[in-house]
Amino acid sequence: MLGHLVNRSLVILLLMTTSVAHAANIENARLWRSPEKTRLVLDLTDFIDHKIFTLSNPSRLVIDMNDSSLNSSIFNITLANTPIRNIRHAKRNSNDVRIVLDLYESVSPRSFMLKPNSTYGHRLVVDLFDKIQITDNQSAPQKSAPSEPIDGRDIIVAIDAGHGGEDPGAIGYGKAREKEATLAIAKELVALFQREQGFQAKLTRTGDYYISLRERTKIARNSEADLLVSIHADAFVQPSARGMSVFTLSERGATSEAALWLANKENSSDLIGGEEGVSLDDKDGLLASVLLDLSMTDTQTRSIRAGKMVLIELGRQNKLHKKHVEQAEFVVLKSPDIPSVLVEAGFITNPEDARKLKSHSHRKRIALAIFTGIRGFFHQNPPRGTMLEQHMIKGTLMVSAKPHKHRVKSGDTLSDIAIHYNVSISGLRRANGIKKADHIKIGQWLKIP
Numbered sequence: 109m110l111g112h113l114v115n116r117s118l119v120i121l122l123l124m125t126t127s128v129a130h131a132a133n134i135e136n137a138r139l140w141r142s143p144e145k146t147r148l149v150l151d152l153t154d155f156i157d158h159k160i161f162t163l164s165n166p167s168r169l170v171i172d173m174n175d176s177s178l179n180s181s182i183f184n185i186t187l188a189n190t191p192i193r194n195i196r197h198a199k200r201n202s203n204d205v206r207i208v209l210d211l212y213e214s215v216s217p218r219s220f221m222l223k224p225n226s227t228y229g230h231r232l233v234v235d236l237f238d239k240i241q242i243t244d245n246q247s248a249p250q251k252s253a254p255s256e257p258i259d260g261r262d263i264i265v266a267i268d269a270g271h272g273g274e275d276p277g278a279i280g281y282g283k284a285r286e287k288e289a290t291l292a293i294a295k296e297l298v299a300l301f302q303r304e305q306g307f308q309a310k311l312t313r314t315g316d317y318y319i320s321l322r323e324r325t326k327i328a329r330n331s332e333a334d335l336l337v338s339i340h341a342d343a344f345v346q347p348s349a350r351g352m353s354v355f356t357l358s359e360r361g362a363t364s365e366a367a368l369w370l371a372n373k374e375n376s377s378d379l380i381g382g383e384e385g386v387s388l389d390d391k392d393g394l395l396a397s398v399l400l401d402l403s404m405t406d407t408q409t410r411s412i413r414a415g416k417m418v419l420i421e422l423g424r425q426n427k428l429h430k431k432h433v434e435q436a437e438f439v440v441l442k443s444p445d446i447p448s449v450l451v452e453a454g455f456i457t458n459p460e461d462a463r464k465l466k467s468h469s470h471r472k473r474i475a476l477a478i479f480t481g482i483r484g485f486f487h488q489n490p491p492r493g494t495m496l497e498q499h500m501i502k503g504t505l506m507v508s509a510k511p512h513k514h515r516v517k518s519g520d521t522l523s524d525i526a527i528h529y530n531v532s533i534s535g536l537r538r539a540n541g542i543k544k545a546d547h548i549k550i551g552q553w554l555k556i557p
């Protein structure tokens with residue numbers, strides 16, 4: 109009896125040692141590609157001690173994790189469009205795991221741990237920064253040369269799709285995700301500005317990846333943006349809350365409890381940035397002094413003016429949550445010199461709004477309303493040195509660079525086409541002699557009035 113007991117305790121002790129040795133399991137892996145880096149995120153059951161280093165000829169990145177185990181199926185992820193050629197892993201020192209990333213080219217790596225949030229548990233984030241900066245057509249626009257002042261420069265609008273990557277934003281009715289709706293609307297908005305003469309648009313993020321709120325304002329500044337518009341979708345515990353809102357930065361915190369709650373919620377996503385996701389509160393002292401600056405006051409005035417015009421346009425075709433421009437301390441609006449507005453394009457937690465936010469034509473409608481509002485604002489307040497200002501001074505009318513013809517594609521409807529080209533359905537019908545609403549054929553050319 110006694111011998112049996114001793115043996116059993118030994119077995120239990122051994123089992124315990126085994127489970128302690130495997131302090132954390134690496135359960136899942138995700139890859140996010142952004143213009144300047146590739147982010148590898150590993151989901152862990154607990155905090156992990158780790159170390160990363162690079163090897164050359166051929167280029168590799170090694171991730172060593174102490175006291176860990178790994179589900180070997182987790183690396184069945186697509187590596188397309190990343191510098192990673194292959195991912196290997198092996199057990200080391202019986203308790204540790206080594207992951208080796210075989211690379212096409214050398215990278216500048218950085219890693220940090222993230223604490224659990226509402227969506228994920230402990231995570232190890234490994235950022236692989238590209239050594240050569242990729243320049244695409246989204247790169248900073250050239251300033252107009254002083255030798256050609258007659259033409260003037262384009263007005264630059266920075267368009268910010270809220271959230272992205274590890275930060276899904278609000279999860280709404282029918283599992284609708286804020287980060288998807290915001291990017292889709294942002295891309296529609298870019299398309300509208302690119303077609304408009306005298307305007308250029310720049311996205312702060314072009315895909316599903318995370319960038320910090322400060323980075324977003326930095327991108328706007330580096331693009332020498334004349335205005336920043338940040339697109340979000342609202343969420344509330346009561347599904348009955350619905351409609352759109354427009355925010356600008358408040359001078360002294362939020363104007364209402366609800367707005368303050370919202371401000372906290374939107375700002376909290378900066379914590380996801382890890383090491384660079386610094387505390388936002390410590391900026392308030394600095395901000396307070398900046399706010400005193402006259403340029404800030406001017407920026408605020410312009411922001412509110414632009415916000416009002418966007419709100420009017422949104423209200424023409426959508427239900428509004430608030431009938432005036434609200435003010436809150438959203439970090440993304442804190443550029444002291446760039447007028448900035450934030451659009452909450454409906455409540456993702458409301459069944460009707462969530463359905464609309466998923467609809468392609470509704471997203472286009474939202475984009476068109478924002479576009480019309482911003483364009484209207486600039487027609488009334490053209491920035492110095494711009495082509496628009498020159499046209500205003502000379503009294504020459506801006507002619508929009510939109511195409512005059514559209515070839516009907518499969519799935520096109522007359523109302524979609526009307527929204528796309530910012531014309532009325534009746535005008536479109538008249539110009540093309542269409543009697544019935546949907547009497548269009550695939551391949552047919554339509555005149556755009």
Ligand SMILES: [Zn+2]
Nearest residue numbers: 270277340341
């Ligand atoms: Zn948001």
